[in-house]
Amino acid sequence: MKFPRRRLEPALLATFVAVADAKKVSTAADYLHLSQPAVTAQVRKLEDALRTSLFVRSARGVMMTAAGMRLYEFARQIEVLLSRAEEAVDETREPEGHLVLAASTTIGSYVLPGTLAAFCRRYPKVAVELIIENTERVLERVRGAKCPLGLVEGLARAPQLRLIRFADDELVLVRGTDPAGNALFNKPLAARNARDLAGFPFIWRELGSGTRAVVEQALRRAGVSPKRLSHALVLGNTEAIKAAVAEGLGLAFVSRWSIQSELREGRLAIVPLADLSIRRVLSWAFPSGALDGPAAHFVRFAQASAPMPRLGW
Numbered sequence: 001m002k003f004p005r006r007r008l009e010p011a012l013l014a015t016f017v018a019v020a021d022a023k024k025v026s027t028a029a030d031y032l033h034l035s036q037p038a039v040t041a042q043v044r045k046l047e048d049a050l051r052t053s054l055f056v057r058s059a060r061g062v063m064m065t066a067a068g069m070r071l072y073e074f075a076r077q078i079e080v081l082l083s084r085a086e087e088a089v090d091e092t093r094e095p096e097g098h099l100v101l102a103a104s105t106t107i108g109s110y111v112l113p114g115t116l117a118a119f120c121r122r123y124p125k126v127a128v129e130l131i132i133e134n135t136e137r138v139l140e141r142v143r144g145a146k147c148p149l150g151l152v153e154g155l156a157r158a159p160q161l162r163l164i165r166f167a168d169d170e171l172v173l174v175r176g177t178d179p180a181g182n183a184l185f186n187k188p189l190a191a192r193n194a195r196d197l198a199g200f201p202f203i204w205r206e207l208g209s210g211t212r213a214v215v216e217q218a219l220r221r222a223g224v225s226p227k228r229l230s231h232a233l234v235l236g237n238t239e240a241i242k243a244a245v246a247e248g249l250g251l252a253f254v255s256r257w258s259i260q261s262e263l264r265e266g267r268l269a270i271v272p273l274a275d276l277s278i279r280r281v282l283s284w285a286f287p288s289g290a291l292d293g294p295a296a297h298f299v300r301f302a303q304a305s306a307p308m309p310r311l312g313w
Contacts, residue, residue, distance in 0.1 A: 007049040010082070013075045015042040016054060020072050021164050023157060024061040030288040031162045083303045096125035099294035102141045103151040104210050105238055107282055108132035110257040111167060112151065119301050126294045135210030142285050148295035150285040153255075154214035163283040166302075170256045171215055171278040173197075173271040176246045194222040194276045201232035201250035203241050210280075211238075215253045218278040242268065253278070 018028040019039065029039045047054050054068035064072060103112055108130055120128055131138075131147065138150040139158050155163060191197055205212040216226040232250045235241050241252045242259065246267050262268040284299065291299060 008046075009049075010078065012042050012046040012049075013078060015039055016046055016068075017072065017075050017079060018162070019043060019055065019062060020064055020068065020075075022162055023063070027162065031286070033289075080303055083300045086300055094125055095123055095294050095297045097294045098127045098129065099298055100129045100131065100147040101149065101151070101295075101298070102131045102133060102138040102147045104135045104138050104153050105132055105205075106153055106169065106211060106255045106257060107151045107166075109238060110255065111169075111282060115302050119298055122301065123294075123297065126297070134206065134208045135213070136208040139285060142287055145287065148287070148291060148293075149299065151282065152285050153210040153282050154280040155210065155283060158285060160288065162286045162288070164286065165281050166284050167282045169280050169282050171211060171218075171253045171280065172256055172259075173251055173253055173273060173276075174242075174245055174259060174262075174268045175251055175271050176248045177266055177269050191271060192274055194219060194224045194273055196273075197224065197251070198228055200230065202230050203233045203235060203244050203250040203252040204231055205238075205241065206234055206236050211253065211255065214278060214280050218276060222276050 015028070015032060015034075018032055019025055022028040022031065025036050025039050025043075029036045032039065034042075043054065050067070050071070052067045053065050054071060055062040056065055101116075109132060112130070116128060116130065120126070131141070133141070135152045135155065138152050139161065141147045142150045143160055151166060152158070152163075153169065157163060191200070219226050219229075230250075233244055235244060238254060238258045241254060242262060244250060245252050245254075246262070251271065259268055263270070
């Protein structure tokens with residue numbers, strides 16, 4: 001059977017995705033081990049084949065056009081299919097060795113365990129070590145080659161690293177409830193906007209936390225200075241924060257991934273704010289070099305099994 005010639009070459013699509021994710025030709029070139037002119041030439045070849053512009057270029061980098069964003073959706077689906085094809089072939093070769101993976105707190109504690117468990121069942125000869133730290137420390141580990149890849153939250157870019165979307169998340173404001181379901185805080189029920197939060201006790205993550213950084217940015221966009229909100233407590237992990245909120249010690253912003261059981265059991269309740277919606281992306285953090293060994297198998301496994309759809313709350 002003779003197949004018709006396609007304008008979309010997989011190699012060109014891979015370069016296009018790398019540039020779209022990195023938002024800079026130079027960063028994509030480092031990741032692909034190509035020169036910047038070579039990457040630019042491949043993008044232009046793809047644009048010529050499709051007879052449309054895929055990026056808007058500026059001194060700060062590149063942004064996808066409407067056509068580029070539409071192509072990106074299909075290009076990522078093609079990447080997933082190719083990953084599944086590689087995974088199917090790799091089933092004939094059992095990987096073995098030691099996989100070290102670093103993840104920020106929310107991902108490591110609430111998002112990743114199911115995927116890791118499935119991976120360990122599928123590849124029992126791979127010993128997995130998961131290191132859970134805040135976002136800054138995860139990035140430091142990957143940059144310093146202390147682990148081959150990481151998973152972080154809330155970042156659009158990271159110097160010297162390539163970030164690729166892994167899953168979506170939403171940060172919500174929560175309050176405690178008593179066992180009967182009555183609010184321990186009555187005032188938060190009257191809070192309708194971010195500006196109404198002044199005067200309430202808050203529980204925060206530590207500086208360097210991806211969650212805290214994203215919340216502070218969102219508050220500033222809503223016209224609220226985080227410094228003007230109380231800092232009744234600063235705690236270093238989500239479990240401690242949830243426990244403190246449930247005890248009535250304050251309000252806190254936490255990931256929806258982290259509070260599913262508390263919401264079902266009625267121990268925590270969400271405080272909706274009309275002018276504050278905090279969505280963020282959970283991302284792979286890759287070094288500039290290509291992955292191999294158990295790390296490459298794990299990324300392909302996670303992408304192919306698609307265990308974490310984007311949240312539709």
